[in-house]
Every structure is written in structure tokens, then in C-alpha cells.
Amino acid sequence: MTRVGAVDCGTNSIRLLIADDAGDGALTDVVRDMVIVRLGEGVDETGRFTTEAIGRTRDALDGYVEAMRTHGVTRVRMVATSATRDASNRDDFFTMTAELLGRVAPGAVAEVISGDEEAALSFRGAVGDVSTSSTGEGTSSSGEGTSSTREGSGPFVVTDLGGGSTEIVMDSAAYSSNIGCVRLTEHCLHSDPPTPAEVDAAEAFVAERLASAFAAVPLEKARTWVGVAGTLTTLAALNLGLEHYDSEKIHLSRHPIASIERICRELVAMPRAERAALGPMHPGRVDVIGGGALVTLALAREFSRRAGIDELVVSEHDILDGIALGLLD
Template sequence: MRVAVIDIGTNSTRLLVAEVRREKVERVIHFDLVTTRLGEGIGSGYLQARAITRTCETLKRYLECIRSLEVERTVAAATSAVRDARNRQDFLQAARRTGLEVTVLSGEEEAYLSYLGVRGGLEVDAKGLVVMDVGGGSTEFIWQQEDTLFCRSVKAGAVRMTEGGHDDAAISRLLSPTLARIRLSSPRHLVGVGGTVTTCAAMVQKLEVYDPGRVHGFVLSRADVENLVDILSRCTLEERRRLPGLQPERADIITAGVRIVRLVMLELGMPSLQVSEADIMYGLAIQAASGVEIKSAVIYQ
């Protein structure tokens, strides 16, 4: 089945059109990403009118693209920024006027769909696996303990931590309760998804042009991540914008994102992290093709 997925995140809005068969994304037809920064001013608890407007302009363009690609099913999902906003209905109504019905995912649903995407895109053993999705507004963790899949969402994302001026100690306080639970499951393999993690892989490889084939499956060592934190901390914003592998639009939030990654690796005692291009969008695509509504996904808490 050919499906279209629109992921409305805190930092970016993405479009994936893909062919899905037997719970696998077999072929990507089209992909697009726009840094819409819907979560601008996230600490206020409200979505700003200008952020809603620029995001909806991107949605209109995406819908035009979808109509031209003979898509059989379209799903759109919003994550942390919309989930936490007191005026979320303002955005949902604005999106509806573009012709799009948007589902707001809970943190646990977001986590589960990221896990589903990773399992459909990487050959990994579920035993001892931890999936981490570092987003703009939150970070999701998914892990298995005995026969139960646990999903947790923590309000520690690259945009939120940057705008809030959170230092390492503050970020650690947010992450520690969840990481303490994960340690009880004896984790052995950490997989990371989301823009922060894929950017880390691109920067370590100094990719002048982003190459998903070189990012997917790439293994980041803890030393790689420590080195990135050191480089980013010493650079001005303008210097960061010129670093190979780093999208200029992400330069203002990347340091906080990489610090989240480093703290997770340290607290879980993980010497490395495997990067996956297959993420929540793949999970949404797989679920859309199966005909199962997002809200009816089994979430283990």
C-alpha cells in the first residue's frame, strides 16, 4: 500500500510517502522536511500564531504533493508541541482548514510508534534493546522488561532545553527517573532516532550533503558524542551553522540535543549508540498500511 505520513514535530514538519508491505517500509517514494519550529516559545504553554501559520503553509504544500502521488491513505500526527499546548485546538482547527485532520499523539503512543519504526527498519534483537527518540519538545524511551514493553516520554527535548536554559544537572534531573527504570532491564543495545541523533551521525562523518544511506545504521561511540559536545560548546552560533553535517536551521538547538544524548549514554553505561533513519514516520506508515487506528495501538505502561 502507498501511504503518506505527515509528522508535525516541535522543530520540524516532515512528509514521507512510501510503499509498505508486510509491516516493512519497502520503498520511499518521497521525503521532505521543513524546519517550521511550531514549538517556538514552548515554555509559555501556547503555540504562537506565526508558528501555526508557517506550519500550516507547509501542510498545504504537502497536501498538494500527496495528491500528485496517488496515495491510498494519509495520516498526520502531532507530537510534543501540540500535545502540551493550552491552545492546541487553535492549531488543529487551522490544520483542518487546509484539509488535514491531525491526530495528537500521547507521549507513550509517540514512543511506541518510534519503536515500531525501528523494528521495521533495522535488524535488531528486541532483548536488551532500548530505543530513544530525541525530539524538539520531548525525549521518548522504549524498552522491554521480561515480556512487557515499556514506553515513557520525558519533557526534555532540544528546543525545550535550549529555550529553558537547562544545564546538564537540570536535564539529568528530568531524565534520571526513567533511566533508573531502564537500568533495571539490563539494557544492552541503544538505538537512537530523531533529528538530533541523525545530525550527530552526519557531523561525525562530516557529510557536506546529507546521505540517509550513510546515516542509517551508523554507530556513534560515546567518545564521538563527547567530542561533538566539546566542539559545539566552543563554537559561536555562526560557527555552528558552518559545521559540516549540521543543518543551519538546527544550529541553535543542537548543543542541548547532543547533551541529552551524552547524558543518556552515560547514565545507561552505553559505550555506543546505533542510529536509525527508520523512526516514528516509519511506525506511522506501517500502522496506516495495517488499517489500525493510531489510538488503538497497544501501549504498555
């Protein structure tokens, strides 16, 4: 059996998937992990990685390399996305990652992928389960979200809302926008909580950055919105009323857009201390979830207006799964 290791290094987090080939284009998870390293901290302003950010990323990747060695990974691929595309000193990052990845597979290096490839990998990883699978039973305590799923209905529009970029993809149409929860927070949201003027400026910035994506992707054809990555999975956890983050309950859960919009507005208005007290909230998302919520609001409004979509399906499977599946081709 082939065992593969996929690593995704984004602006906010670095993540690992070790998986086995289950046949028929499916994966069996062995290890799935995420560490908030904030690699892209300050990159939007300075154009460079900080020494501290590279150090945090190195520490997390070192642990991932040891996990891959322990579990007998035979094929590995690491991709880097928005922040690494933007950083002028990215060679420091590549030197570090080559040293560590070489312990698993000699000659392995991290790859900076384009926004188009990021979108394609996210789409491949996200939609496989949506059309055919179902997960656990039951509804949230509020009744506003459900962890039961029914068969998905294409065409699908997938959004990967990351720290530095947001990908919107439908089959062969895709667009990567330089807007994400970290980038938006550092650019516009400086107060705790953000002032009305900051929120207005952030909404205008989001609208400007997403306009090209909305023009490039034929949203009118979409029937199902599938959202991936930490902002949207956290929103799902909150809407389900979870006391703690639970991937199994979140995966393929469905949420009325009206409920997601309400939670987004509440998060934007909350001071950080209140966000931190929310059970499913990862400490590394506390300061940037408001930015992610504002991007989500813009996406929800456009999908509702253009395609009549009134529900969000949240998937825990994303670019990591797309990377791992590609290693099995």
C-alpha cells in the same frame, strides 16, 4: 498497491513520508521530507502557539498535502507531539490541519498522541532495519564512525530525541520526558556560546527531567542503543565526517559513544556561527543543537553506566515509519 502518507509534527520540525506497502512489514519510500517550522517556539514559556509558528506550519503542511495528492495517497495519518500537548490554543492548530488534510482524505484530522504512543511508534519504526539490514560500505575520514552495519543485537533501547520531549523505550517499557533540544535551549542556554553557568544549569535540568525515565525503563537489559531524530542523525553525520547531510550514509551507521561525547562537548562550546559552517548542519538546528548535545551526553552516560553500551546505532527510520506501518495494519 497501498500508498500511505504519514505526517509527524513535532516541536521543531514537520515531516512527511509517502510510502508503498512492500510486503512483509516493509515500506518502499516514495517521498521523505522535513521542514523546520519551530511550531513549539516559546510554548514552554507562554503555553501558546504564536501566529507566526502556526503560519510556518501551515505553509509546510500545504506543500505536503499537494505532494500526497500528486502521488495518489489513499490513507493518511498526521500526529502531533510534545508542543501540541502543551499549547493552550491548540484548537487553532487543529482547525488549520483539518482544513488542509481534508483535501487528501475528507474528515482527516491531526491527532495529539501521548508520550507512550510516540515512544511505541518510534520503536516500531526504528528497530526493524537494525536487526536484519546492512547499508553502504566504508568508514568516516576520521575512522571514528562507520557506515557499514552488522546484524543488530537485542534487546534494543530506542531514544527519540525531539524538540520538546525525549522518548526512551524498550519493548513494552517506555517513558516520555519533557526535555528536548528546543525546550532545553529556551529554558537554559541563552548566550552565544552558552556560559559555564548556563551549561551547569542545563545539565541539572536534563538530569531532573530524565531521572523518571531512567527509573522506569530497565536499561540493564539493553544490548543495542538505537537513536533517531534530527539531533542524533546530525551528530552521526558530523562523526562520519560528511561534507553534506547524506541520509543513506547515516542510516544504520554505528558510532563509539566516546566519539559522540566528544562531538557533543565541541558543539556545546561552539558559537552559532561555527555550528552554521558545519556542512551537515541544517540551518534550523544551529541554535538548538547544543541543547540536543547535552541531552545526548546524559543518555550516553547512563546507557554506558547501566548497560555497558559503548556504541550508538543511528536510524533514519523513526516515528514516521511507525505511523506509516500502522496505516498498513
